[in-house]
Amino acid sequence: MVEFKIDSVTRNTLSRQVLEKFIQLLMEGDLQPGDKLPPEMDLMHMFDVSRPVLREALSSLETLEIVKRRPRGGTYINEKIGSSPFRAMLALSINNVPAVIEARMTLELGLVTLAAEKISEDQIARLEETIVAIANTVDDDYGALDREFHRIIAESANNPVVSGMIDSLLITHQKTDSLITFREPDITVRHHSAIVKALKGRDPVEAFKEMYNHLQYVREKILANQKGV
Amino acid sequence: MVEFKIDSVTRNTLSRQVLEKFIQLLMEGDLQPGDKLPPEMDLMHMFDVSRPVLREALSSLETLEIVKRRPRGGTYINEKIGSSPFRAMLALSINNVPAVIEARMTLELGLVTLAAEKISEDQIARLEETIVAIANTVDDDYGALDREFHRIIAESANNPVVSGMIDSLLITHQKTDSLITFREPDITVRHHSAIVKALKGRDPVEAFKEMYNHLQYVREKILANQKGV
């Protein structure tokens, strides 16, 4: 006998249907960033659902950072893609250290390539500042500078879709940092300098190579400690 | 006079606070994937909020694919990071074609690098199958095969955090595909073959180079048409 027990994938609750409808409207361009939605009272009549159901859907949209609501002010479609949803999603995998590091590698390798195409002189200057600062630290406590370096590169890629994610991953960066027992600032400086040199030359392939080299080193360093746990 | 009108960033509604609390519990490991949450009745007393508020938070968690709910069955913390939230977020940027393409480039460049480290013989074989299939298409309608090629590579990187995203981006891939007016299967086959060759050789840098070369071609092809719009 054949058993059927589907239901899953996404159970069709009313609030889910309303949510899907909103996303569909966005995809088809009927709703545009910046648009103001009708008040909840109107919306619940339009969708023919109760207010709690509608509000569950709106709440989800707000969590996804697709809309922004203000008491009395109304509900608006956001302009840019957000980062915090990704951060929340990441919370699930937070303890899977290798996966998180690899995810970070994936993004950074792609980002540095795009950065090489687009980075500005000002951003390069800021990168160099972090390198100098790391070289001058005395207590080996340059985690924040290190993250800043990577953040500037992500920013240089200047992509609204991906840039949100990197913030979240750098937060986990901070977490994985704590797994590093000893630091080698000279190596970090050497690697970072090589990356900047490639970026200066606007050489995507070279920038990638140096970043890959660097991240391999970082990954091994973190995972080596991780094993012992 | 100094004006203050903060409020934003994230307005602290009750449901938002509950949501944040759940995420915090996840980050700190007090909640683990697979865990079953208490029934809503208990939760509302624990958080001291009304049921609609609690349900708004749970609804958001479900939208983020952090939990899964079943009538009468209860609420469970998911095991893996989901993809559909990202899809929803992408809906916002769907009309920003260059940004979406670049996002796809970012991910794929990183993924192909990791794939070179980890891809299995079986996956390589499947990649080769898609190449043969594309070479044999007569009507130039090989969009699905093309996407399958990229999907297998993403799968080969075998990263639970990133793999979800690529699905969403490949959906937009489908959308951007429609912007291509004419196809050049011979070029696609040549590029794909070069990528597979690098993957076979387990050469991350070479795999990256070939993928970058390929995606540059794809990007130009799409954007060239986009300009005329």
Next chain:
DNA sequence: TATTTATAATTGTATGACAAAATGAAATTT
């Protein structure tokens, strides 16, 4: 033992009411 049937627990939905906040207009003061 296996199957079917009830029971009860739990999520899903609806209604109604009120609180809180803030916008915009009206009234007041300077």
Next chain:
DNA sequence: AAATTTCATTTTGTCATACAATTATAAATA
């Protein structure tokens, strides 16, 4: 006349309660 204050109204935020729908579990039956 202009600026400020006050107030009414709209809209989101929250609560309480009730009932429907679903299904896991236990009980009853074959």
